[in-house]
Amino acid sequence: MxxxxxxxxxxxxxxxxxxxxxxxxxxxxxxxxxxxxxxxxxxxxxxxxxxxxxxxxxxxxxxxxxxxxxxxxxxxxxxxxxxxxxxxxxxxxxxxxxxxxxxxxxxxxxxxxxxxxxxxxxxxxxxxxxxxxxxxxxxxxxxxxxxxxxxxxxxxxxxxxxxxxxxxxxxxxxxxxxxxxxxxxxxxxxxxxxxxxxxxxxxxxxxxxxxxxxxxxxxxxxxxxxxxxxxxxxxxxxxxxxxxxxxxxxxxxxxxxxxxxxxxxxxxxxxxxxxxxxxxxxxxxxxxxxxxxxxxxxxxxxxxxxxxxxxxxxxxARELTALRRSELDPTHPIREQAFELTATLTPTHPLTLTLSDLSEVRSPIAQLSSDKSAEVRVLVDGSMVEVYVEGQQPQTLRAYPTADSTWHVDTLAPDLTAWRHALP
CATH class of the missing domain: 2.115.10.20 (Glycosyl hydrolase domain; family 43)
Structure with missing residues (x-):
C-alpha cells in the first residue's frame, strides 16, 4: 500500500x-x-x-x-x-x-x-x-x-x-x-x-x-x-x-x-x-x-x-496516535504527505486548512468552527483529509496535492500542534 x-x-x-x-x-x-x-x-x-x-x-x-x-x-x-x-x-x-x-x-x-x-x-x-x-x-x-x-x-x-x-x-x-x-x-x-x-x-x-x-x-x-x-x-x-x-x-x-x-x-x-x-x-x-x-x-x-x-x-481509533512521529511547525507551510493537526476551536478561534500550488493559489479544503470550546483533529494522508471536531459529525474530504504543493493552517488557536505521520 x-x-x-x-x-x-x-x-x-x-x-x-x-x-x-x-x-x-x-x-x-x-x-x-x-x-x-x-x-x-x-x-x-x-x-x-x-x-x-x-x-x-x-x-x-x-x-x-x-x-x-x-x-x-x-x-x-x-x-x-x-x-x-x-x-x-x-x-x-x-x-x-x-x-x-x-x-x-x-x-x-x-x-x-x-x-x-x-x-x-x-x-x-x-x-x-x-x-x-x-x-x-x-x-x-x-x-x-x-x-x-x-x-x-x-x-x-x-x-x-x-x-x-x-x-x-x-x-x-x-x-x-x-x-x-x-x-x-x-x-x-x-x-x-x-x-x-x-x-x-x-x-x-x-x-x-x-x-x-x-x-x-x-x-x-x-x-x-x-x-x-x-x-x-x-x-x-x-x-x-x-x-x-x-x-x-x-x-x-x-x-x-x-x-x-x-x-x-x-x-x-x-x-x-x-x-x-x-x-x-x-x-x-x-x-x-x-x-x-x-x-x-x-x-x-x-x-x-x-x-x-x-x-x-x-x-x-485510539491506535492512530502511534502514527505521530516528529513535531512540525504549523505556522509554516507543510510539505508532508501524511500529518496530523490538533487545536482547540472556539467561536473566535476557527481553523482553515488550505492547499497551495506553485503559484501560491490557495484552495480551502476545510473551514472549521465551533460555537463552544471543542477539540479538533485533522488527519491528512495524501488526498485523504479526515476531520473530527468534538461533538460534531466527522468530515471525510478529498484534496489532490502535487509534488510541489504545500498545506497551510490559519488559526488563532494558541494550542495548535502538528505531527508528521509515519508507521512506527
Missing part, C-alpha cells in the same frame, strides 16, 4: 492499484483484524468485483492477502461478489454476501466458509436466500448479521417500486436456513423520512452501542442532490418484538459523516468498543485522471463509535 503518487493515501487501507469501494466482512478473529472490501484489481473502474483482503494485529500495519471471495463463471457469483459480512459461526468464519449471477435485481444472499486464517474460502454454489416473491420489492442487497436475546438475525437493505426503502429481517439461527420475518424498518415514520430519505437503503448495519440500538443505512437516491446525495445516516432507537420478528423504533438520528465522499460503512461490535470503516469516493477527479493514476477510492481510518444523548459520534 505504497506509492510515489503524492495523492496516494499510503497509511490507509487500499492496494497500490485498482478500484475499491465498500468495506466488507470486518471482523476480529483470534486477535487479528480482517477487513475485506469490494475490489477490482485489474482496473480503477467499478466492475468485475471480488473481495480484497487485508489484516492487522494493531490497526496500523496491514498485510495484503489474495482476494478472498472471487467471481466464478457459471455460478451465482459470476457477475460479482458484493457487500456482506463475516461471522464466527461455531468456530467457522463464514461470509454472508450478495452474489450476482446476471444483474442486481436477481441478487441472492450466499455463503462462503474459511479456516481461522480467512485466506482461502469455499464458496457455496447456491444461494441461501433469493429475492422475496413480493413484486413491490425491486432491490435487495447487503446482508448483515446481529444477535438479539440469544437469537441470530440477518437484515438486508431493500427498495420498493416507486422509491420507498425498507430493511428486511430474517431469522437465521442456522446461517444456511433463513426465515423471512418481514420489515425491521419501513418508511412510515416521519423521523425516518426526514433523516434517511432514500430510494434504497444500502449496507445496513445494526449494533448495540452504549446500551442503545444503532441502525446505519447508506442512502441510494437518484433524485437527491447536495450534501445528502448518496450519503450515510444513522438512527438510534429500540428493538421491540413484533409478532414472530422484531421492529426497530427510532428515537433520534442524523448524518454519520457530513461530506459527500463518505459512503457504505461497515462496523464491527467488539467487547471493548465498536469500530467502523467507510469508503471515500474520488471527488474532483475525472475518469481520465483516475485511469492515469491507476487507482480509485480508499477506506477511511478506523473510527470508534459512541452514543451520547441520542447522537452517534465518531473519533479516530
Amino acid at each position: 505504497t506509492s510515489s503518487d503524492p495523492t496516494f493515501p499510503g497509511l490507509h487501507i487500499r492496494p497500490a492499484a485498482g478500484w475499491l469501494n465498500d468495506p466488507n466482512g470486518v471482523c476480529r478473529i483470534d486477535g487479528r483484524y480482517h477487513v475485506f472490501f469490494q475490489y477490482n484489481p485489474d482496473s480503477p473502474r467499478h466492475r468485475d468485483i471480488v473481495w480484497g483482503h487485508v489484516s492487522s494485529t494493531d490497526l496500523l500495519h496491514w498485510a495484503e492477502h489474495p482476494p478472498g471471495l472471487v467471481r466464478r463463471a457459471g455460478t451465482i457469483s459470476q457477475n460479482g461478489c458484493w457487500t456482506g459480512c463475516i461471522v464466527d459461526d461455531g468456530g467457522v468464519p463464514t461470509a454472508i454476501y450478495t452474489a450476482v449471477h446476471d444483474h442486481a435485481g436477481n441478487a441472492e444472499a450466499a455463503l462462503a466458509r474459511s479456516d481461522r486464517s480467512l485466506i482461502t474460502w469455499t464458496q457455496d454454489d447456491h444461494g441461501v436466500m433469493a429475492p422475496p416473491n413480493d413484486p413491490a420489492i425491486s432491490d435487495v442487497r447487503d446482508p448483515f448479521v446481529f444477535v438479539h436475546e440469544g437469537r441470530r438475525y440477518v437484515i438486508q437493505g431493500a427498495g420498493r417500486a416507486g422509491g420507498e426503502p425498507s430493511i428486511l429481517l430474517y431469522g437465521a439461527d442456522r446461517l444456511d436456513d433463513w426465515t423471512e420475518l418481514g420489515a425491521l424498518l419501513d418508511y412510515s415514520d416521519p423521523l425516518v423520512r426526514e433523516v434517511a430519505r432514500s430510494e434504497i437503503w444500502e449496507c445496513p448495519n445494526l449494533a448495540l452501542i452504549d446500551g442503545r440500538w444503532v441502525l446505519i443505512v447508506s442512502l441510494w437516491d437518484s433524485t437527491a442532490s447536495g450534501p445528502r446525495a448518496n450519503s450515510v445516516s444513522y438512527l438510534v432507537g429500540e428493538l421491540i418484538t413484533d409478532g414472530p420478528g422484531l421492529r426497530f423504533v427510532p428515537e433520534s438520528g442524523g448524518q454519520l459523516d457530513v461530506d459527500g465522499s463518505f459512503y457504505a460503512p461497515q462496523l464491527v461490535a467488539l467487547p471493548d468498543r465498536t469500530l467502523l470503516w467507510g469508503f471515500a469516493r474520488e471527488l474532483g477527479r475525472t475518469q481520465e485522471q483516475i485511469d492515469a493514476v491507476g487507482w480509485a477510492s480508499v477506506l477511511t481510518y478506523p473510527r470508534e463509535l459512541n452514543v451520547v444523548d441520542g447522537v452517534l459520534l465518531s473519533r479516530p
Whole structure:
C-alpha cells in the first residue's frame, strides 16, 4: 500500500492499484483484524468485483492477502461478489454476501466458509436466500448479521417500486436456513423520512452501542442532490418484538459523516468498543485522471463509535496516535504527505486548512468552527483529509496535492500542534 503518487493515501487501507469501494466482512478473529472490501484489481473502474483482503494485529500495519471471495463463471457469483459480512459461526468464519449471477435485481444472499486464517474460502454454489416473491420489492442487497436475546438475525437493505426503502429481517439461527420475518424498518415514520430519505437503503448495519440500538443505512437516491446525495445516516432507537420478528423504533438520528465522499460503512461490535470503516469516493477527479493514476477510492481510518444523548459520534481509533512521529511547525507551510493537526476551536478561534500550488493559489479544503470550546483533529494522508471536531459529525474530504504543493493552517488557536505521520 505504497506509492510515489503524492495523492496516494499510503497509511490507509487500499492496494497500490485498482478500484475499491465498500468495506466488507470486518471482523476480529483470534486477535487479528480482517477487513475485506469490494475490489477490482485489474482496473480503477467499478466492475468485475471480488473481495480484497487485508489484516492487522494493531490497526496500523496491514498485510495484503489474495482476494478472498472471487467471481466464478457459471455460478451465482459470476457477475460479482458484493457487500456482506463475516461471522464466527461455531468456530467457522463464514461470509454472508450478495452474489450476482446476471444483474442486481436477481441478487441472492450466499455463503462462503474459511479456516481461522480467512485466506482461502469455499464458496457455496447456491444461494441461501433469493429475492422475496413480493413484486413491490425491486432491490435487495447487503446482508448483515446481529444477535438479539440469544437469537441470530440477518437484515438486508431493500427498495420498493416507486422509491420507498425498507430493511428486511430474517431469522437465521442456522446461517444456511433463513426465515423471512418481514420489515425491521419501513418508511412510515416521519423521523425516518426526514433523516434517511432514500430510494434504497444500502449496507445496513445494526449494533448495540452504549446500551442503545444503532441502525446505519447508506442512502441510494437518484433524485437527491447536495450534501445528502448518496450519503450515510444513522438512527438510534429500540428493538421491540413484533409478532414472530422484531421492529426497530427510532428515537433520534442524523448524518454519520457530513461530506459527500463518505459512503457504505461497515462496523464491527467488539467487547471493548465498536469500530467502523467507510469508503471515500474520488471527488474532483475525472475518469481520465483516475485511469492515469491507476487507482480509485480508499477506506477511511478506523473510527470508534459512541452514543451520547441520542447522537452517534465518531473519533479516530485510539491506535492512530502511534502514527505521530516528529513535531512540525504549523505556522509554516507543510510539505508532508501524511500529518496530523490538533487545536482547540472556539467561536473566535476557527481553523482553515488550505492547499497551495506553485503559484501560491490557495484552495480551502476545510473551514472549521465551533460555537463552544471543542477539540479538533485533522488527519491528512495524501488526498485523504479526515476531520473530527468534538461533538460534531466527522468530515471525510478529498484534496489532490502535487509534488510541489504545500498545506497551510490559519488559526488563532494558541494550542495548535502538528505531527508528521509515519508507521512506527
